[in-house]
Amino acid sequence: MTPEDRFPGPEHPDSGPRHQPDLDVLPYGTYYEPDPNGGYSPTGYEAETYSGYGGARYLEQHWPATGPEQGHTVHAQNGPHEQAGYEPTLPDHPSPAHGGHPGPGPQSDDPPTIELGPPLPDPGQPYHPYPAPAPGEPVGPLYVVGDVHGYLDELRTELRHQGLIDADGHWSAGRSRIWFLGDFTDRGPDGIGVIDLVMQLAAEAAAAGGYCRALMGNHELLFLGAARYGDEPVQSTAGTASFLAAWRLNGGQQSDLERLEAHHISWLSRLPAIALEDGHLLLHSDTTAYLEYGESIPEVNDAVHDLLADEGVDEWWDCFRRFTKRFAFRGDSGPTAVRELLDTYGGARVVHGHSPIPYLTGAVHADDGMPPHVPGPYVYAEDLAVAMDGGVTMEGRLLVSRLPI
Numbered sequence: 001m002t003p004e005d006r007f008p009g010p011e012h013p014d015s016g017p018r019h020q021p022d023l024d025v026l027p028y029g030t031y032y033e034p035d036p037n038g039g040y041s042p043t044g045y046e047a048e049t050y051s052g053y054g055g056a057r058y059l060e061q062h063w064p065a066t067g068p069e070q071g072h073t074v075h076a077q078n079g080p081h082e083q084a085g086y087e088p089t090l091p092d093h094p095s096p097a098h099g100g101h102p103g104p105g106p107q108s109d110d111p112p113t114i115e116l117g118p119p120l121p122d123p124g125q126p127y128h129p130y131p132a133p134a135p136g137e138p139v140g141p142l143y144v145v146g147d148v149h150g151y152l153d154e155l156r157t158e159l160r161h162q163g164l165i166d167a168d169g170h171w172s173a174g175r176s177r178i179w180f181l182g183d184f185t186d187r188g189p190d191g192i193g194v195i196d197l198v199m200q201l202a203a204e205a206a207a208a209g210g211y212c213r214a215l216m217g218n219h220e221l222l223f224l225g226a227a228r229y230g231d232e233p234v235q236s237t238a239g240t241a242s243f244l245a246a247w248r249l250n251g252g253q254q255s256d257l258e259r260l261e262a263h264h265i266s267w268l269s270r271l272p273a274i275a276l277e278d279g280h281l282l283l284h285s286d287t288t289a290y291l292e293y294g295e296s297i298p299e300v301n302d303a304v305h306d307l308l309a310d311e312g313v314d315e316w317w318d319c320f321r322r323f324t325k326r327f328a329f330r331g332d333s334g335p336t337a338v339r340e341l342l343d344t345y346g347g348a349r350v351v352h353g354h355s356p357i358p359y360l361t362g363a364v365h366a367d368d369g370m371p372p373h374v375p376g377p378y379v380y381a382e383d384l385a386v387a388m389d390g391g392v393t394m395e396g397r398l399l400v401s402r403l404p405i
Helices: 152-161 191-207 218-229 243-249 254-259 262-269 289-293 297-310 313-323 334-345 357-361
Strands: 030-033 048-051 142-145 177-180 211-214 274-277 280-283 349-352 378-380 385-387 400-403
Touching: 142 152, 142 280, 152 191, 152 400, 177 191, 177 274, 191 211, 191 254, 191 262, 218 243, 218 254, 218 262, 218 313, 243 313, 262 297, 274 297, 280 334, 289 297, 289 313, 289 334, 297 313, 334 349, 357 378
Parallel strands: 142 177, 177 211, 280 349, 349 385
Antiparallel strands: 030 048, 030 378, 142 400, 274 280, 378 385
8 A cells, every 4th residue: 555645745834854674576577668759640649668677766755655565465455554544654654644663553642523515416317328329330549548637737738738638628539439537636736626627628529520538537536535424423433423524534635625516516427437448448546446336347337336326335434445555466366367367348558547657566665755757657567557547646737648558
């Protein structure tokens, strides 16, 4: 688990000097580095690649990268340091939220909480699925977008760079197709602005013969849970906790919660958890937890939607906890985990967000003050997995890339 997924990095001051931890020994991976000239073209980019372990440098502002304690088995990813619902701090490192060393055991103190207003009503609007292409209709190029986490300006910049939007922020890519891999909110300054932009582009793309679609990430589950359940207690190995406490602990922004409206909730609640496009199995999280929700893509998506519609706070919390797992595709067992997903749901390669590339490579900075070097998506697990979270929350990059890579 990456500690940056527990605390919002940019809001915390430097927590002082830390030792460099031991790192997992990882297989070689490959960065995909797009044409530096950029821009949209009908043929796409030529893939210029280079290989090497530890190609990214992570500017570790607040915590070291995770060490060899993490498990890499296919199903048993809840290692001794994972606390249900939280993405835990490494043992023996200071926690700025509590001012001390949490140690290897569970924490009992909850973070500060805020008051919620009255629950938002169910808008009751009918759900209209994405339109299918007409018979024989050619499809446009396919793009994926990694974790945005409220960084609206960076998202606009990257979409513009790829020729997908114009200078005014409107769809300009014709029949192109885009999939956002989830995590629109938290940590960054304008998560609601990101959601509004994606919803706008979905309408504009459909009118132009393309489409803009999105997956549900673990932060969508967390954000929606905070809005719906607030401080209602949930069962957690970290002691009494709530969605609102976990949301704030994981970078939730009060301004996003204040601007959340019924139509945002309706749209977010209907996002699929998993999709298959052009042989690419699209997921938010690099975990095999999807297998626990169904043996087909429709079964998984229906199970998540049914849970969000009908189940209680503990079932919702458990879903969030499962989709917060990560790193299943790293290490010796990583290719096996990827193949299990591909064999079950189809496709030839998994494309995911969730785990920042600097953590996946196992690299830490050399105390040189430089931001992490993330030239593009990271291909690993015997070329079966593509990581798209460029670490925008840690001064990395917000990745928008054309598939295939």
